[in-house]
Amino acid sequence: DQQVKQNSPSLSVQEGRISILNCDYTNSMFDYFLWYKKYPAEGPTFLISISSIKDKNEDGRFTVFLNKSAKHLSLHIVPSQPGDSAVYFCAASALYGGSQGNLIFGKGTKLSVKP
Amino acid sequence: DTEVTQTPKHLVMGMTNKKSLKCEQHMGHRAMYWYKQKAKKPPELMFVYSYEKLSINESVPSRFSPECPNSSLLNLHLHALQPEDSALYLCASSQDGGYQPQHFGDGTRLSIL
Numbered sequence: 337d338q339q340v341k342q343n344s345p346s347l348s349v350q351e352g353r354i355s356i357l358n359c360d361y362t363n364s365m366f367d368y369f370l371w372y373k374k375y376p377a378e379g380p381t382f383l384i385s386i387s388s389i390k391d392k393n394e395d396g397r398f399t400v401f402l403n404k405s406a407k408h409l410s411l412h413i414v415p416s417q418p419g420d421s422a423v424y425f426c427a428a429s430a431l432y433g434g435s436q437g438n439l440i441f442g443k444g445t446k447l448s449v450k451p
Numbered sequence: 452d453t454e455v456t457q458t459p460k461h462l463v464m465g466m467t468n469k470k471s472l473k474c475e476q477h478m479g480h481r482a483m484y485w486y487k488q489k490a491k492k493p494p495e496l497m498f499v500y501s502y503e504k505l506s507i508n509e510s511v512p513s514r515f516s517p518e519c520p521n522s523s524l525l526n527l528h529l530h531a532l533q534p535e536d537s538a539l540y541l542c543a544s545s546q547d548g549g550y551q552p553q554h555f556g557d558g559t560r561l562s563i564l
Contacts, residue, residue, distance in 0.1 A: 379541055379555035387550050441493030
């Protein structure tokens with residue numbers, strides 16, 4: 337029973353264009369959402385997060401959008417750069433649902449940015 | 452550069468061995484975590500320490516024994532592991548257990564013979 341789903345295993349984008357990575361969740365108790373980037377042989381690197389009281393958070397080239405009614409979030413990367421090529425994980429937590437600290441991860445989307 | 456340091460990076464051990472994985476952070480974080488990640492799967496939470504006290508144990512077998520000697524260190528003691536325990540073990544820390552992101556180390560790749 338997957339509570340966090342990333343339905344696209346891979347995504348290929350041209351350098352300079354927008355990358356949009358999508359994530360769906362099923363648990364309505366989730367109130368904190370994060371995106372991580374992972375290179376091979378390294379641990380996940382935190383990118384950006386959003387709490388359920390917001391619908392958008394922006395940090396440089398990265399923007400996360402949250403649609404609570406649809407239980408959907410997305411990560412936009414603009415403009416995409418070849419160094420962004422990595423696996424991107426969506427994660428969620430129910431901080432006030434008794435699961436403090438328990439991040440539930442999606443299976444990841446492999447982003448390839450082509451020069 | 453990761454601010455969460457895990458040692459060793461790789462570990463091969465037999466099923467009767469006893470070994471320990473170590474994790475260190477100097478960011479002043481008060482929550483620390485152990486995750487297990489199998490190949491082509493997402494990380495799964497094992498333990499959470501909050502202010503040096505074990506706050507979550509996700510039904511992990513007793514052959515895995517966590518220890519938090521102080522606020523900067525987290526150990527995972529291993530004994531009598533099974534081949535299916537072979538995985539990447541990730542340590543993470545956060546400021547506390549609230550709305551702050553967890554920061555991960557690069558992991559220890561564990562192989563059980």
